[in-house]
Amino acid sequence: MNGKYRILLPVLSLTVLLAAVFYLQPRAMSYFGLNLLFNLAVPIALATIAQMMIIMVNDIDLSVGTFVSFVACVTATFLNDAPLLGVAILLASILAYAAIGALIHIRQLPAIVVTLGMSFVWGGLAVLLLPSPGGAAPAWIRTVMTVKPPLVPMAVVACVVIAGLTHLLIMRSSTGTLLRAVGGNAQAVARSGWSVTKLKAGAYALAGFFGVLAGVCLVGLTTSADANIALRYTLLSIAGVILGGGEFTGGRVSPVGAVLGALTLALAGSFLSFMRLSPDWQIGAQGAILILVLAVRLIFSRRGRKWKGAENG
Amino acid sequence: MNTKAKLLGAVALVAVALPGHAVADTADKRIALSNNYAGNSWRQAMLESWAKVGDKAVEDGVVAAADAFTTSENQATEQAAQIQNMILQGYDAIVVNAASPTALNGAIKEACDAGIIVVSFDGIVTEPCAWRIAVDFKEMGRQQVEYLAGHLPDGGNLLEIRGLAGVFVDDEIHAGIEQGVAEFPKFKIVGSVHGDWAQDVAQKAVAGVLPSLPEIVGVVTQGGDGYGAAQAIKAAGRDMPIIVMGNRQDEMKWWAEARDENGYETLSLSIAPGVGTLAFWVAQQVLDGAQVPKDLTVPFLKVTQDTLDETLAATPAGSVANVEYSQEDAKSVIAAAN
Numbered sequence: 001m002n003g004k005y006r007i008l009l010p011v012l013s014l015t016v017l018l019a020a021v022f023y024l025q026p027r028a029m030s031y032f033g034l035n036l037l038f039n040l041a042v043p044i045a046l047a048t049i050a051q052m053m054i055i056m057v058n059d060i061d062l063s064v065g066t067f068v069s070f071v072a073c074v075t076a077t078f079l080n081d082a083p084l085l086g087v088a089i090l091l092a093s094i095l096a097y098a099a100i101g102a103l104i105h106i107r108q109l110p111a112i113v114v115t116l117g118m119s120f121v122w123g124g125l126a127v128l129l130l131p132s133p134g135g136a137a138p139a140w141i142r143t144v145m146t147v148k149p150p151l152v153p154m155a156v157v158a159c160v161v162i163a164g165l166t167h168l169l170i171m172r173s174s175t176g177t178l179l180r181a182v183g184g185n186a187q188a189v190a191r192s193g194w195s196v197t198k199l200k201a202g203a204y205a206l207a208g209f210f211g212v213l214a215g216v217c218l219v220g221l222t223t224s225a226d227a228n229i230a231l232r233y234t235l236l237s238i239a240g241v242i243l244g245g246g247e248f249t250g251g252r253v254s255p256v257g258a259v260l261g262a263l264t265l266a267l268a269g270s271f272l273s274f275m276r277l278s279p280d281w282q283i284g285a286q287g288a289i290l291i292l293v294l295a296v297r298l299i300f301s302r303r304g305r306k307w308k309g310a311e312n313g
Numbered sequence: 314m315n316t317k318a319k320l321l322g323a324v325a326l327v328a329v330a331l332p333g334h335a336v337a338d339t340a341d342k343r344i345a346l347s348n349n350y351a352g353n354s355w356r357q358a359m360l361e362s363w364a365k366v367g368d369k370a371v372e373d374g375v376v377a378a379a380d381a382f383t384t385s386e387n388q389a390t391e392q393a394a395q396i397q398n399m400i401l402q403g404y405d406a407i408v409v410n411a412a413s414p415t416a417l418n419g420a421i422k423e424a425c426d427a428g429i430i431v432v433s434f435d436g437i438v439t440e441p442c443a444w445r446i447a448v449d450f451k452e453m454g455r456q457q458v459e460y461l462a463g464h465l466p467d468g469g470n471l472l473e474i475r476g477l478a479g480v481f482v483d484d485e486i487h488a489g490i491e492q493g494v495a496e497f498p499k500f501k502i503v504g505s506v507h508g509d510w511a512q513d514v515a516q517k518a519v520a521g522v523l524p525s526l527p528e529i530v531g532v533v534t535q536g537g538d539g540y541g542a543a544q545a546i547k548a549a550g551r552d553m554p555i556i557v558m559g560n561r562q563d564e565m566k567w568w569a570e571a572r573d574e575n576g577y578e579t580l581s582l583s584i585a586p587g588v589g590t591l592a593f594w595v596a597q598q599v600l601d602g603a604q605v606p607k608d609l610t611v612p613f614l615k616v617t618q619d620t621l622d623e624t625l626a627a628t629p630a631g632s633v634a635n636v637e638y639s640q641e642d643a644k645s646v647i648a649a650a651n
Contacts, residue, residue, distance in 0.1 A: 027401050036397040036423065040390060132481055133415040134439075222393060223422065224415035224439070232388045269391065273382060273398045280351075282385040 006245035009300060010260035013243070013293045017267045024274040031153050038155035039145070039221055041266035043068070044236055045159055046214035048244070048262040049166050049255060051237035053207035056170070057200055058183040058250030059104065059111030063119035064211060065234035069227055070126040071215025076135025076225035079216070083138070094208035101204025105197045119234070126227040133226035137219045145220030159259050166255035179203050184251030240265055243293055339600045342405040343378035344593060347396050349412035349436065350387040354561070354632050359410070359586035362637050366590040376597060389416035396420040406430035406596040410589065411438045414481065430599045434592035434611070435584065444599065446592050446609045448584045450482055453613055454489020454533070457557045458497055460580045461531045464555060468499025469530030472522070472554070474508040474515055474542055476535040486535050503527060508538035512563065516541030523549045532556040536583040539564040559583045560616055560634040565625045572621070581616040587637040594643030606650045
């Protein structure tokens with residue numbers, strides 16, 4: 001599947017879903033409505049970008065959810081009460097992510113196992129920080145997340161900014177190209193004289209950075225934290241990356257698609273809620289939407305291959 | 314009002330029409346239930362009660378809608394999105410059983426700012442703009458020890474079965490039990506296991522800890538674990554201590570059988586899943602313009618030796634003792650808090 005089609009499908013699925021939601025609930029078609037629909041998708045989009053950084057280097061991160069929860073707990077406690085210490089802890093956690101990336105590469109460990117282990121570490125730290133739900137969001141992040149820009153709601157602006165910046169970073173910069181190359185063919189990168197360890201650590205650090213942003217934004221929306229607040233982000237973020245045109249084979253990712261994928265997943269929940277579907281069916285229906293989109297993508301990519309074949313022949 | 318009267322009242326409510334029929338002010342108001350979890354018998358009974366009372370209220374023209382929504386993954390962020398969807402759907406009041414006391418606050422503030430009445434119950438929220446119908450879980454723990462003190466004047470060793478670690482309800486009931494033991498120092502907790510509010514988990518946990526325990530005279534529990542504890546103790550061939558039950562049908566059935574066999578006496582207490590209907594009526598009262606304090610307390614449902622038979626008969630197999638609240642009950646709870 002080439003780049004052109006990769007971005008087409010997430011755009012299409014989001015448009016279809018958005019049209020369905022507007023049809024079911026015309027009230028959503030407003031500044032206020034769009035913000036309510038999408039503001040909780042902003043941290044999901046950031047977590048999806050974090051996951052994308054890992055999938056990009058051919059790994060998978062099962063600790064995104066607990067990491068975001070941990071960051072949320074730090075944000076609602078230290079970042080609020082002792083900002084300097086809070087920032088230090090968050091920086092340290094990004095470094096920890098980088099270290100995990102380096103370790104995974106140096107020892108050739110399976111990322112899925114290491115990150116699964118780390119998910120218990122982050123989860124444990126989160127419970128230690130906030131044994132019972134509570135804490136308070138720092139006023140500045142609350143202001144940022146509830147800001148009402150003219151014409152377009154904050155959630156939409158934030159998603160456009162996130163998608164734009166990560167697109168520049170991953171698709172347009174030389175560092176981004178190198179990082180994608182690590183996922184595509186690490187040996188080739190190593191032979192051309194780059195340190196794969198450093199690059200992998202860098203990708204993990206980026207994941208940590210976006211994970212931190214996700215946690216901070218989440219607390220800005222919820223006003224306080226809970227050690228289990230973002231557990232579902234792990235699966236949502238993986239689904240978002242894939243829905244957005246990314247592939248598990250590494251190197252093939254799309255930041256814009258990932259953001260769109262996250263929005264689609266968030267919207268799917270609202271859509272099912274507006275449909276008044278019984279909760280017993282909701283998980284299944286969410287899964288069905290995912291399978292549907294992926295099936296369409298398979299058809300797209302088959303077609304793409306056929307066309308390419310025809311050109312070559 | 315005692316339990317008997319309440320159960321009778323619930324029966325009367327179903328049999329006859331609602332008392333105080335002439336409510337027109339809320340006839341065009343829509344109330345939604347935001348529920349985070351439906352995967353156990355308590356929540357199923359809660360949803361059934363809500364549907365029963367809500368449908369009746371809609372039929373009688375008290376409110377225009379009483380829709381129930383349940384999130385599929387029991388996650389706070391998912392429920393926050395659900396509440397934001399309800400704002401979009403234009404509900405006038407949202408009744409919440411929250412996945413987290415704090416993580417929904419942002420969404421709930423959005424709802425309040427949009428002029429929506431938010432009433433939380435069972436899983437309550439800390440956002441000041443919402444109403445809270447709380448259960449005094451601590452008192453629930455304390456009363457268990459008090460009951461045991463009344464029945465075992467000599468005191469003795471107790472086994473404590475706790476709920477799911479890290480959940481607020483577990484901490485509260487545990488604190489209440491500790492308070493009770495401090496109040497009646499002739500009792501001593503010699504063992505503590507986590508039964509996770511599930512009979513099979515409790516049975517395994519109790520069976521595992523029993524061999525290391527001295528003679529125990531009582532088991533303090535959190536509900537959903539009494540039957541499992543009884544099975545484990547029976548299997549170990551020990552004398553049956555007084556196991557405080559938690560209103561589950563299997564627990565009450567076991568209790569009734571033991572009573573018929575050897576005059577076994579105990580106490581059973583838990584919150585009635587029908588507390589959701591109390592929250593419904595409180596929301597309706599607020600919409601109606603009643604002055605309602607933000608913090609209300611709901612009494613827990615106690616089953617005693619005297620009420621065992623009728624409660625057991627009224628509880629379907631696999632379910633939990635329940636009572637549906639009426640508008641009058643809501644008014645009296647509000648009056649008591651004012």
